[in-house]
Amino acid sequence: MRVSLLILGVGIAMVATPSLAGKKEDAYAKCAWDEAPVSAANWLTLPVPAKYPLPGNITREYALKQRLDAACLDRLIAEGISRPRALSAKKLRAALEQTRPAELVLEEEDPKAFVCFRYFENDTAMKNPAAVRWGYGRDMSKSQFGTTTSIFAEESGGGVSLSEDGGLEKCQFVRSDGSLVDA
16 A cells, blocks of 8 residues: 555656746747747657657657757756756646647748758768758758767778768758758
8 A cells, every 4th residue: 555655656746737847848838839839739749759869860759849949949048058958858848738828820930940961972862861960040050959970880890970071961941840841
């Protein structure tokens, strides 16, 4: 009997509501519904995204999270720091669920989140991304959300990766449904 009460107590403590989610998740949720309501609604229909997908394996849920970040990342950054502390996707989802408006605005053009896939120069068909960088805005030379670079094994036992300024690149915008469209 004590064990089941203990488990029930732990289960209740883990349920996230806006009051338990935290101020930053609440502020982010409000911003998402104000700035990117279609993207926020679509993101809630998808599973929680993987933290860092491999280049070439970008899921709709991860792409949509980047689109929401383009609109609302500043709500997560405390004054005096340059990057937000870790964000719990589960707490953010709970805050979005709790604050979902009764009616959604159906048109949404911005935010302009993008992903740029970079390839080795001999991969002219652009099939195997060696690096991925995320950002927002119209200036695709800046990568505000970071870059993921793969290191490939060589036959000699070493590793090779794409240099920061080398290779071929293809950039795409993230749509409000999480799909990608050529920039």
